[in-house]
Amino acid sequence: MITTTLSTKNLLTSKSNAYAFFVEHDFDPAHIKDTVTQLYPAYAHALKERGFTGKAGSSLVLTGTQANKAVYIILLGLGDLKKGYQNVENYRRAVGQLVRIAEFHKFHSLAFELPDPAVLGLSYERLAQETSTIMHKARYHFDEFITSEDRKFTWEITATVHVPKKFAEVAQKGLDFGLVIADAINTARYWCDLPPSALTPPIFAKKAEELAKEYGLKAKIFDKKEIIKLGMGGIEGVCRGSMHEPRLAILEYKASKAKAPTLCIVGKGVTFDSGGLSLKPSASMETMKDDMAGAAVVLATMKVISQIKPAINVIALAPMVENMPSGTAQKPGDILTAFNGKTMEVADTDAEGRLILADALSYAVDAYKPDAIIDLATLTGACAAALGVFYAGLFSQHDELVERVIKASEHSGDKVWRLPMDNDYKPAIKSDVADMRNIGSKKYMGGAITAAFFLQNFVGNVPWVHLDIAGVAFGVPDLSYLRPGATGFGIRLLADLIMHWDRDLKKK
Ligand code: BES
Ligand code: MN
Ligand code: ZN
Secondary structure (H helix, E strand, O other), X not given: OEEEEXXXXXXXXXXXXXXXXXXXXXXXXXXXXXXXXXXXXXHHHHHHHHOOOOOOOOEEEEEEEEOOEEEEEEEEEOOOOOOOHHXXXXXXXXXXXXXXXXXXXXXXXXXXXXXXXXXXXXXXXXXXXXXXXXXXXXXXXXXXXXXXXXHOOOOOEEEEEEOOHHHHHHHHHHHHHHHHHHHHHHHHHHHHHOOHHHOOHHHHHHHHHHHHHHHOOEEEEEOHHHHHHOOXXXXXXXXXXXXXXXXXEEEEEOOOOOOOOEEEEEEOEEEEEOOOOOOOOHXXXXXXXXXXXXXXXXXXXXXXXXHHOOOOEEEEEEEEEEEOOOOOOOOOOOEEXXXXXXXXXXXOOOOOHHHHHHHHHHHHHHHHOOOEEEEEEOOOHHHHHHHOOOOEEEEOOOHHHHHHHHHHHHHHOOOEEEOOOOHHHHXXXXXXXXXXXXOOOXXXXXXXXXXXXXXXXXXXXXXXXXXXOOOOOEOOOOOXXXXXXXXXXXXXXXXXXXXXXXXXXXXX
């Protein structure tokens, strides 16, 4: 755990184990000289000697003394601050680096002043929010199943954030909200990181229900019987091979205003994707416990929603299944009928995400008459191959909604990149025997795009954005504030989007 507390006093009064300083590339050493030399008289010499100039990603750790106690002095480089949103990202990485240094040296306390928000292009509140989100994100460790104590990260770290008095109130607001976001992110990461046998659809749905109870949201959990009764043939088809029942979990937040617009957020919740009878090779199966990341993200986002109480209705829908081969499993060649009545030829049982999303999306349209839908799904390896691990794929034909999502993405740090949803790709999923096929014809390539066109059949005329998070949901390397395992990608983006939803979308 890490606790962030605010102080309006002079930095060195906090009597911490460590003092950190964020500096730009080619910074003027005189700026922090008065403070640092009190702890480490040879400061100027050390900078030269160690060649530290404040480049992005660099750090310098010195050991000094304060009142006869050993303290650490940490300088963190922010790099060249002139590239818009990259500035903020550099800061996030520096904060993540600080947590890593604290963990490496086992500090119990650290203190720092927030850098100048104007330089980063942020408000004071937003800067405090980013700081707190990243510190808590960086501190997340999935070590529940590790037994050796020295590999666990159990000790408490207290981080004292020093701010000028006049900003104390906004800074506290920012720190608090940053924690709300990080807590949701870490909840989603935890669900993803759990082994697949510890998070089956019924267990996952229970967790969603508990979340709703704790945060005062309405929950509807459909079980297998209800799913079949409602005609959700996609979920039913995919679950056939598994010994675990499917679920459709729905959490509702209602705004206080009666005529508020409604946003549905839909997440793929395949608790394990073996591929089904179209079995995956074992190497590809290794990470498939994370195939429920979309569901985890939309459900955990509701934690944030219940606390910020936005002026719009937000409904999270998470279809949950396990995709397994067995004597009862669905077979290539089977035809399923989705909730909206459209038929789907199952050419490949490993293209299961779109089959369960078909039901969840068309149910969302029918039951909630939403003004917009955003879905998040670890849908295709093709998307991960195209964009790699730092950008999610964005697919949509609604430019205004796209613009909003991209803005939220740039603000929040959950990066997205738009790929074309050009109608030329549409015929790729034609079927000879049903309304559509669940894989695109090889002639068209573009597997991430043809998957998006499959989903389009289930959103009617509702403005809709599909985010393919296959590359970004887990296993992202190099970022100081992440760990091996799940990332919680999408929560920062959704929170930002929903907070700034201040005007209605134009009808298409
Ligand atoms: N869950 C996978 C996609 C995936 C792959 C996510 C790698 C994360 C990392 C999805 O269900 C799947 O198997 N997709 C197939 C689709 C194909 C059969 C058309 C794929 O991408 O190979
Ligand atoms: Mn699959
Ligand atoms: Zn899958």
